[in-house]
Amino acid sequence: MSIRREIGAKYNPGEGTLYTVWAPDAADVKVRLHKPKPQDIPLQQEAFGYWTALAEEATPGTRYTFLLDEEKERPDPASLSQPNGVHEPSEVVDHHSFSWTDTKWKGVPLQQYIIYELHVGTFSEAGTFEGVIEKLPQLKNLGITAIELMPVAQFPGSRNWGYDGVFPYAVQNSYGGPDGLKQLVNACHAQGMAVILDVVYNHLGPEGNYLRDFGPYFTNKYNTPWGEAINFDDAYSDPVRNFFFQNALMWFRDYHIDALRLDAVHAIYDNSAKHFLQELQEHVHQLEEQEGREFILIAESDLNDVRLINPTERGGYGLAAQWNDDFHHVIHAMVTGEQEGYYVGFGTAEQLAKIMTHAFVYDGLYSEHRKRTFGSSTARNMAQQFVVFSQNHDQVGNRMLGERLSQLVSYEMQKVVAGLVILSPYLPMLFMGEEYGEQNPFLYFVSHGDEDLIEAVRKGRREEFASFAWQGEAPDPQSEKTFKQSRLRHSYTSDANQLHLREYYKRLILLRKSSPALAAPDKDKVEAYMDEHEKVLHLIHFTKPPYIYCLFNISTAPKTVKLNQEKFNGNWLVLLSSADPMWSGKGHSLPQELQGQTEITIPAESILILQEQK
Template sequence: MSILREIGAQYNPENGTVFTVWAPEARKVEVKLHHPKPESIELQREAFGYWTALAESAKQDTRYTFLLDGEKERPDPASQSQPEGVHNASAVVDHTSFNWTDKKWRGLPLEQYIIYELHVGAFTEEGTFAGVTEKLAELKNLGVTAIEIMPVAQFPGERNWGYDGVYPFAVQNSYGGPEELKKLIDSCHQQGIAVVLDVVYNHLGPEGNYLRDFGPYFTHKYNTPWGDALNFDDNHADAVRNFFFQNALMWFRDYHIDALRLDAVHAIFDMSAKHFLQELQEHVKQLEEQEGRPFILIAESDLNDVRLINPVDDGGYGLEAQWSDDFHHVLHAMVTGEQSGYYVGFGTAEQLVKVMKRAFVYDGLYSEHRNRTFGNSTEHNLAKQFVVCSQNHDQVGNRMLGERLSQLVDFEMLKVLAGLVIFSPYLPMLFMGEEYGEQNPFLYFVSHSDKDLIEAVRKGRREEFSSFAWQGEAPDPQSEETFQKSKLKRSYTSDEQQLKLREFYKRLIQLRKSSPALATPDKNLIEASMEEQEKVLHLLHATKQPHLYCLFNINKQPATVNISLATEVKNWQVVLHSAATDWGGLGSDLPQEIKTKEDIRLPAASMLVLKQAD
């Protein structure tokens, strides 16, 4: 494991601020302090291209820039605050002064994560961390145990998904900056809610990206959708790896983040003997030992490769969990009938059974969409190592019109989808507004200032949709109207049907938390079956007693079925039926107790949960 080097502006109340920057090709580097008193301090060159100096007068919020060879004046690549945007001076952040109240917080076991993904700008009308803080009571009431915040690294302008960030250490100023983020995290921990932060280690955005002025942060060795890859294995790669290791550790140590969701790790190219992700996990584990609480790394990947989450001793990278796109794709294709783009080859009964038991469909099978054999087996992996959903920012926002499932399927099917996710053996994730059937779309939005870049983004979005059979015109990503349309209406307080859907989600989450069979789900101890014609999924959770038996009718027609997976159990008690009027259904005439092999009439698009009664 490499020895880490501090970078950026490290403030100490007793001594001032130590400035450190990596600029291996520079001949001279100065730090320019802009207020309260303009001052220029020459940095001293140290080994491996680092430059450093102490400025006793630099304190919290002191604005500064680096001057390279007397010519290029730039913000700090490791800036922790950009109060005036991506093109202007950085600001010193004091991490010693915040009054944390979460000293007793030790995080949550991964298997207890019920994740709620949100975008700070679109989650509330205010579009700020403070706005999210005000809504925590609602999320606590819903039952979620973790929020996942889309990237907050400083990006151009005031509206963006966050994946165009150019200062990975700086907290977006329009959201409220470092102090307000800390307040949000502290409040989450007071409510018993863990915080997952989405971070991007595969590229940086184009506008305000001055890294090339400092050093070889990028390499021509690999091509990515964003151009040259970040340099994790070429000449001078040690300093680039250090940059991102330090970033991850900062979020855990200085902001008390519980978990990081690593964006698109398949675009992190590294042929080193020790992959960047493996070494990142080693540094995180070392911090765990120092801090005395767990820190979790969750990968987003479209590789279906369990090497990410396998132990290092078994040739893996040792990360805690990863997303399963296959789970989403099977559900989406089954209920919408879509078969274009990456939905090609998805949507069969056999696949739904398989993802419930194995998390992946393509685990060494030929993929029609990819035109190659794809993925590997999850047989030896735990259920808690996979995050699943029926909606997320990508799958909604990367549709041409940003339609949520509430626009694509009927109300009864929304309840079935909720059950499939929350009663799966994996870590369930909801996308903001899903729990009540939000009607506003979630669209792609930016606020760049470069006209050529704006047009390139528009063109890129049009090309991205070419493989899908979607009709219409893509909304303009640059338009503020596109962003405003993406904000939550929160109309469930005045819409009876939406309120019942939210209560249904709340009940599902309660059952997941309280049922012994779901407390620590084991995918090897569940049974599942489904007939292609019948389209009723039978799902038996037998991890602990009392067992749970779930039936999901994913059909527009009623179906008659009986309990076929647990013949040793004679009697079952009805726990929940989505067709009940309590949940906005037409009503249920099922008896309170049902016997094994007894015929059950399931309404179209419905789910039934039974609990072992003997």
């Protein structure tokens, strides 16, 4: 019998529900069906610590728990649904009954991803999957090709970022449960949009985490910010690895998810001969062959290590892409002037030019913040392997007051930053609300039930901010007010500047899609340079003609600069100026066509996009 097997409650119409649970130290395991009268069904012990039994009477909607050695009654670690929360019985789910309409869906090529990260609970007034569905036409209109959902695995209470999930297989009940997520994915595919789901394989939350009662899911070999590490390489680690392999495959197979964003993989500790991430990618490839379509794994890591995305023949794990924090840090430090905490060592003109062609700043250089040499070279990696952003849930929400960039820089500078992300050669990602300059903060919030835990979270948040020079009192994460403050206003329909900003984002995205030089960017065919004094970034895309020349004035004064004459004849069409009044700009004096131009004046805090004319 294989260690690699499906677990949990698997319902098959006409047969009943097959229960499988891993409990290697138990002498006796039963499944208790909560029908109105409890019924206990003994499970049979199998190899590698698995227990299994078929319950013909268990149908969709049946509530159940596992009884370990007649002492501990617990929900299913691989529960697909927790309708009454993390401490109550699990529920049988039928994955066969949903009426999918996306049978012809083959996904969006990774190179065409324009990502929109959102939190289900605060994206809409409803705070549900249905609330997201209602706004999908707006995202389609903006030009988004993939939405990224922050984690939806069941967490305690109804308010949480999602990284305190304790049932990795169960879809949050307050969002709409399993069917609600399927409806959202189905609706996205109908709009031509892919769905990325954020999953957490480096830890589980503290409240409602019953995995230790079943087996050695954790190890004290390593320490993480959340306590003991998940057991990926210690004794009994094979079934633990299987637990997470099967989870990833479930999202792809049963929920038709297109890509998974793997949270903080630097906290997945594994010294096995074959790393968990490499083996996960192998299982995903096998599923691709079975399903006949591509499934994508994107890592979040703060290590600047291309081993994650290098092919296995070059000693890598073979993942499709990874998030790039360096890109964010350079831009944020430059436009805000912040130099505390992890922004130490970021924000120079040289770095801004470098990230446009090398992705990382620290690619084998000494980091003052880390006090060590850091990172690896991206010379052999494609641009589409890096996801870039100027804002995301971490970079906004882990500020003490949750300020978005719209509260930190001018309206004009917001447009400059948008251009840096969307016109870069990498995969651009927007954070919900940034496209119109949302004014509400995005704060950290929880709804735990344990008072000691609540106080520990409050204390931990205060300690996190110690290395930054932020003033004020951190909002209470447990307060419902903190959660409500974080909800998007979607106010661009009643605010002219916000509407113009959204239209500006829309135009940038359209340019990226329609211009041959931008639609399939190659960072080896991008030239970038910037003078530290002038503060104007020259970004030239010459992947395919007609070539695109972008000028970004980061300074607060107009600048006259010389255009690069080595590759170009000096005849240009002005595609876009962020200073144009149509974007609520202060205006510019440039004609639409420039003939033989060698110098050009760019308004303060603005960008100019030129297209070469032969």
